[in-house]
Amino acid sequence: MSTNVNRKPILFGKVVSQREISEDIYDLTLDISGYADLIQTIQPGQFASLYTDDSSMLLPRPISICDISKDEGLIRFVYRKVGGGTGLFSNLKPGDSLKMIAPLGNGYEVLDKINLKDKNCLAIGGGIGIPPMLLLSKVLSQAEANVTAVLGYRTDDLFLSEDFKPYAELLISTDDGKAGVKGTVIDAITASGVKADMIFACGPMPMLRGVKVYAEKESIEAYVSLEEHMACGIGACLGCICKTVEVDSHSHVKNARICKDGPVFNAKDIEI
Amino acid sequence: MNLSVDFLGVNMKNPITTASGTFGSGMEFNEYTDISKLGAVTTKGVAVEPWEGNCVPRVCETPSGMLNAIGLQNPGADVFIKRDLEFLKQFDTNIIVNICGHSEEEYLACIDKMNDTDADIFEINISCPNVKSGGIAFGTDPKMVEHITNIIKQRSKKPIIMKLSPNVTDIKVMAKAAEAGGADAISLINTITGMKIDIHKRSFALANKTGGLSGPAIRPVAVRMVYEASSAVSIPVLGMGGIRTAEDAIEMMMAGATMVAVGTANFNNPIVTSEIIDGIKRFMEEQGISDIKDIIGIV
Ligand SMILES: Cc1cc2nc3c(=O)[nH]c(=O)nc-3n(C[C@H](O)[C@H](O)[C@H](O)COP(=O)(O)OP(=O)(O)OC[C@H]3O[C@@H](n4cnc5c(N)ncnc54)[C@H](O)[C@@H]3O)c2cc1C
Ligand SMILES: Cc1cc2nc3c(=O)[nH]c(=O)nc-3n(C[C@H](O)[C@H](O)[C@H](O)COP(=O)(O)O)c2cc1C
Numbered sequence: 001m002s003t004n005v006n007r008k009p010i011l012f013g014k015v016v017s018q019r020e021i022s023e024d025i026y027d028l029t030l031d032i033s034g035y036a037d038l039i040q041t042i043q044p045g046q047f048a049s050l051y052t053d054d055s056s057m058l059l060p061r062p063i064s065i066c067d068i069s070k071d072e073g074l075i076r077f078v079y080r081k082v083g084g085g086t087g088l089f090s091n092l093k094p095g096d097s098l099k100m101i102a103p104l105g106n107g108y109e110v111l112d113k114i115n116l117k118d119k120n121c122l123a124i125g126g127g128i129g130i131p132p133m134l135l136l137s138k139v140l141s142q143a144e145a146n147v148t149a150v151l152g153y154r155t156d157d158l159f160l161s162e163d164f165k166p167y168a169e170l171l172i173s174t175d176d177g178k179a180g181v182k183g184t185v186i187d188a189i190t191a192s193g194v195k196a197d198m199i200f201a202c203g204p205m206p207m208l209r210g211v212k213v214y215a216e217k218e219s220i221e222a223y224v225s226l227e228e229h230m231a232c233g234i235g236a237c238l239g240c241i242c243k244t245v246e247v248d249s250h251s252h253v254k255n256a257r258i259c260k261d262g263p264v265f266n267a268k269d270i271e272i
Numbered sequence: 273m274n275l276s277v278d279f280l281g282v283n284m285k286n287p288i289t290t291a292s293g294t295f296g297s298g299m300e301f302n303e304y305t306d307i308s309k310l311g312a313v314t315t316k317g318v319a320v321e322p323w324e325g326n327c328v329p330r331v332c333e334t335p336s337g338m339l340n341a342i343g344l345q346n347p348g349a350d351v352f353i354k355r356d357l358e359f360l361k362q363f364d365t366n367i368i369v370n371i372c373g374h375s376e377e378e379y380l381a382c383i384d385k386m387n388d389t390d391a392d393i394f395e396i397n398i399s400c401p402n403v404k405s406g407g408i409a410f411g412t413d414p415k416m417v418e419h420i421t422n423i424i425k426q427r428s429k430k431p432i433i434m435k436l437s438p439n440v441t442d443i444k445v446m447a448k449a450a451e452a453g454g455a456d457a458i459s460l461i462n463t464i465t466g467m468k469i470d471i472h473k474r475s476f477a478l479a480n481k482t483g484g485l486s487g488p489a490i491r492p493v494a495v496r497m498v499y500e501a502s503s504a505v506s507i508p509v510l511g512m513g514g515i516r517t518a519e520d521a522i523e524m525m526m527a528g529a530t531m532v533a534v535g536t537a538n539f540n541n542p543i544v545t546s547e548i549i550d551g552i553k554r555f556m557e558e559q560g561i562s563d564i565k566d567i568i569g570i571v
């Protein structure tokens with residue numbers, strides 16, 4: 001048992017490029033072509049744990065996988081510089097190496113289980129929850145779903161929105177009304193009258209709550225991606241739980257591990 | 273070169289185990305590192321019934337460390353025996369089951385359930401800072417420490433390690449109390465109570481307000497306490513607190529630990545336990561140490 005297990009690797013990605021695409025928003029692409037089998041397994045909604053090279057920052061930083069190129073062996077992250085760890089990542093230059101474990105968690109697994117052809121799908125992203133919606137939109141459009149990306153911004157910087165255009169119709173909302181609909185992503189959806197069979201969402205908690213309420217009202221199946229402070233990132237420490245409606249399968253209380261059982265959950269299964 | 277140690281009559285292939293609560297029952301970490309390489313796996317605290325634990329945020333980072341207030345979420349003894357012990361049994365390593373409770377009765381009920389399992393040793397957590405009753409309430413009063421050790425020892429069919437809290441004025445008193453109660457060994461240190469405030473949100477970083485500090489930040493405290501405790505008693509010591517490298521583990525053994533547990537460092541590097549074991553071998557080679565036991569308490 002002990003010797004013939006296929007162990008998961010600790011990855012060392014090589015920086016291919018990094019750009020500041022908006023104020024404090026960085027777009028980082030790494031070469032992980034040495035891990036070809038692993039790249040094939042990556043699903044939208046999964047994340048990576050990135051380690052800093054500062055030994056006083058012990059915990060890995062969870063960052064969603066924004067995009068991958070299976071052919072070229074590339075993985076892309078788009079993140080906001082908010083503190084020490086992301087500050088260090090923002091200094092990475094082409095050729096630098098970044099240590100990580102990935103892919104982690106359960107992404108939008110439902111994609112494998114249903115026929116998406118001609119399904120009307122909303123990919124809703126708010127703020128720094130927008131990046132993982134890109135890989136999702138790509139996969140949905142490859143499965144011939146009709147994708148509408150509903151992207152919520154603070155103002156009209158609209159980072160990453162161009163990247164969605166090959167895969168999705170765009171609906172934009174901004175807090176200040178400088179672009180798209182003034183208000184929330186739900187306001188943008190309502191204003192457009194778009195009809196959906198399925199919803200996928202990632203973003204701040206108030207937005208996710210709004211999505212859950214909207215989906216319940218409209219009887220639409222909704223999958224949401226949650227965030228929590230993490231320590232291990234792999235399901236061992238029980239640091240990152242969310243309340244669930246039913247007893248969870250791991251601890252047999254009503255706490256699912258966001259890093260392992262999530263980060264994507266069916267909205268009806270969780271209490272947010 | 274001999275890396276093995278005898279710990280409470282159990283042969284450990286090396287002196288390295290995991291610190292309770294940082295490694296689950298090994299299932300997740302085994303995807304990254306071979307848990308058979310370890311001297312023992314110490315499991316997350318388990319109680320007789322499932323515990324829900326605290327609200328989130330439960331963890332936050334601090335300089336060279338972290339605070340946690342998990343609150344001992346666990347699935348209870350029955351699920352643990354069926355699932356976690358069945359899993360661990362498959363591996364060529366020893367099993368130290370960490371046990372928690374809110375009351376004497378709960379500790380004893382859990383011991384009763386674990387007595388006839390494949391667990392090799394029990395580690396009794398009387399030092400968790402993150403639960404309202406039980407835990408640290410038992411671990412900071414020497415009379416309570418002696419009493420609870422005594423009743424658990426009488427009930428247990430396996431050797432017991434009493435896990436001590438560093439949140440006390442004199443660790444020697446606690447170590448002696450555990451020894452007087454009949455403990456087969458002591459382990460230390462559990463986490464040091466701490467607090468972090470998010471100045472932008474003007475509120476606590478953890479929902480529980482306080483949490484237990486762990487990681488390299490606490491290592492010098494741990495080394496001092498392991499030294500003091502091991503000097504005060506004649507039972508063996510399982511040392512922990514901030515161990516991240518082979519050198520750290522060796523330091524802990526020189527301070528008096530027979531075995532060393534690695535905790536928070538697993539979060540920084542999922543294969544750190546394996547690297548520490550290899551590093552100890554290298555150190556022994558370089559220093560011409562033929563038996564690891566020769567360095568225990570050498571200072
Ligand atoms: C599953 C998941 C996916 C994420 N995806 C992205 C993404 O694609 N892009 C992006 O910009 N951000 C993402 N985040 C948030 C990101 O993890 C934090 O912004 C980042 O960890 C901050 O690190 P720091 O060292 O710069 O900040 P600091 O505030 O200095 O970090 C201190 C500690 O708090 C933790 N922390 C701080 N903020 C958060 C947070 N919001 N969530 C979880 N832990 C936090 C850090 O990991 C670190 O341990 C994601 C979080 C999760 C849980
Ligand atoms: C997330 C986390 C959970 C823990 N859970 C437990 C536990 O269930 N029982 C216990 O006795 N100690 C628990 N501890 C304490 C550790 O076992 C250890 O005593 C402490 O963290 C110091 O070691 P370290 O610095 O190597 O982590 C926990 C520590 C952490 C960080």
Ligand code: FES
Nearest residue numbers: 231233237238259
């Ligand atoms: S971060 Fe450890 S269980 Fe999720």
